[in-house]
Amino acid sequence: MGDFWVFGYGSLIWRPGFAHVETRRARLYGYRRSLCVYSFVHRGTRERPGLVLGLDRGGSCIGLAFRVPGDLRDEVLSYLRERELVTGVYLERILDVRLDAAGGGETAEAVAYIVDRAHEQYAGGLDANHAAKVVRGAVGQSGRNEDYVLSTVEHLKALGIRDHWLEEVGRQVARS
Template sequence: MGDFWVFGYGSLIWRPGFAHTRTERARLNGYHRSLCVHSHVHRGTPERPGLVLGLDRGGSCVGLAFNVPGDLREEVLAYLRERELVTNVYLERVLPIRLASGDGVPAVCYVVDRNHRQYAGSLGEGEAARIVHGAVGQSGANEDYVLSAVEHLEALGIRDHWMEKVARLVREPSSSLV
C-alpha cells in the first residue's frame, strides 16, 4: 500500500511520536477540537476527572497532517492504536481532509465516541474551565495540559477561540471556578 496521512488536532501536533516524511497544515470538516473527554488517569482521577481533547461532531478543525510512508503503515497504525485507543473513547476513522496546498486526501483520524462513558458532551467555556481547574492525574495538572495545548496551537498560528477562552478562564480563575 502507498503512503497515507494522519490528522493531528491535539498532542499529535506537537508530539506525533511516529516517522513521517511531510507535515502540512490541514482542515477537517464536520468535526471540531473540544475538551470533551473525561480523563480518569492522565489529567484526573475517577473521583475528580479532568478533561482532554477530542474531535467532536460539528464545525471544522485546523490541525496538522502527517504523511507516512506506506512501508511504515503497520508500525505507525499499531503505535497510534496503542496511544489513542487505550480506553476506546476514540474511534479510528479515515476521513477526508483538505491540505493547505489545496489537495483533498483521506486521513486516519481519531474522533470521540459519543456513546462512551468518558464522553463529557458539549461544554461551555466556563464549565470546561471549572472541570479542568484543580484536576490532577498521573501526567500532571489538567491546567498545564490546557495551557500547553493553547500555547502549541498559537505557536503554529492555529487559532481556536473556544480553547483560548477556556485557557483564559483557567489562568485567571474566578471564585465561581473554585
C-alpha cells in the same frame, strides 16, 4: 501499501510521537475540536477526571496532517492505537482532510480519532467556565490537565490556528 496521513488536532500537534516525513496544515470538515472527553487516565483519574480534546460532530477543525511512510504503517498505527484507544472513548476513522498548499490545497485521506458520543467519558458541549473548573487541579499519568490545555493553546497560536473557545478556557485556567 503507500504512505498515509494522520490528522492531529490536539496533543498530536505538539507531541506526535511517531516518525513522519511531512507535516501539512489541514482542515477536517464535519468535525470540530472540543474539550469534550473526561480523562480518567492521561490527564485525570476516575475519581477526579480531567478534560481532553476530542473531534466532535459539527463545523470544521484546522490541525496538522502528518505523512507517514507506508513501511511504518503497522508500527505507527500500533503506537496511535495504544495512545488514543486506551479507554475506547475514541473511534479510529479514515476521513478526508483538505491539505493547505500553494495552489489551493488537495484532499487526502487521513487516520483520525473522533469521540464516541455514547461512551461514558463523553462530556458533551461544556461552556468555557465549566470546562475550566473541571481542568483545574486534575492530574493523570501524563501530567497536569492545566499543562495540556495551555500547551495546546500555545501551540495552536504558534501555528496561527485560532480556537476562541479553547483560548477562553486557557485564560480561565491560567488565572487560577
